[in-house]
Amino acid sequence: MNETPALPPGWRSTGDPDCGLQQRTAYQLIRIGELLMAGAEDTLRTAGVRPRAFSVLSALVEREGSSQQELSRRLGLDPNVMVGVIDELERSHYAERRRNPADRRSHRLVATEQGHELLKRGDRLLDEFEKTYFGSLSDEDIEVMRRLTQWLLDSWRPREGGEQA
Known part of the structure; x- marks a missing residue:
């Protein structure tokens, strides 16, 4: 691996890496997630x-015409939360609910032209944000990180009966 990446402007160090919880991999992954989420929030806010x-x-663009329930299951979001998010996307003219011709009680979701532009x-x-954050890592390092984190996420998916994989 290359040298430790520099923090983006305005970000603080997490402290002494040889101290307490900061030595634990799980804590480090949580902290990285927090930093990345804060950066994504700032980035997408623009x-x-x-x-x-x-x-x-x-997810809607990937599966155009999905129902709210399908998207909720796919993303692991509570159905009540999904309703609020779809309402927000609809108010902003990024998505529309359309009646399902096969079942008039349900709706299919579609992204509007504005939604497609927003996604791009x-x-x-x-x-650009990821290039800044991961800029000092090699392409190989990033690929290893992607494979490892995907493996961790896949192995944590619940089995039947509620047990973890």
């Missing part, structure tokens, strides 16, 4: 959207 809404919009802009902004 596009006028919150990370959760951006995530839902992204947000992706560009997040790409």
Whole structure:
């Protein structure tokens, strides 16, 4: 690995890396997640959207015509939270609810042209943010990190009966 990445402007160090919890991998991953979430929030704020809404919009574009329930399951969001996020996207004209022709009691969700534009802009902004944060890592280091974190996420998915994998 290359040298430790410099913190983006305005970010503080997490303290002495040889002290207490900071030696634990789980704590370090939590702290990295907090830093990345704060950076993503700041980055996406310039596009006028919150990370959760951006995530839902992204999933919606990948699975155009999904129901709220389908998106809720896919993203692991509580259905009540999903309703609020879709309401927010609809108020901002980034998504629309359309009646499902096969079942008039349900709606299919579609991204509007504005929603597609927001997704492109947000992706560009997040790409720039990630380049800043991970800039001192090699492409190989980043790929190893992606594989390891995906493996950890996959192994934590619940099994039948509520047990973790």
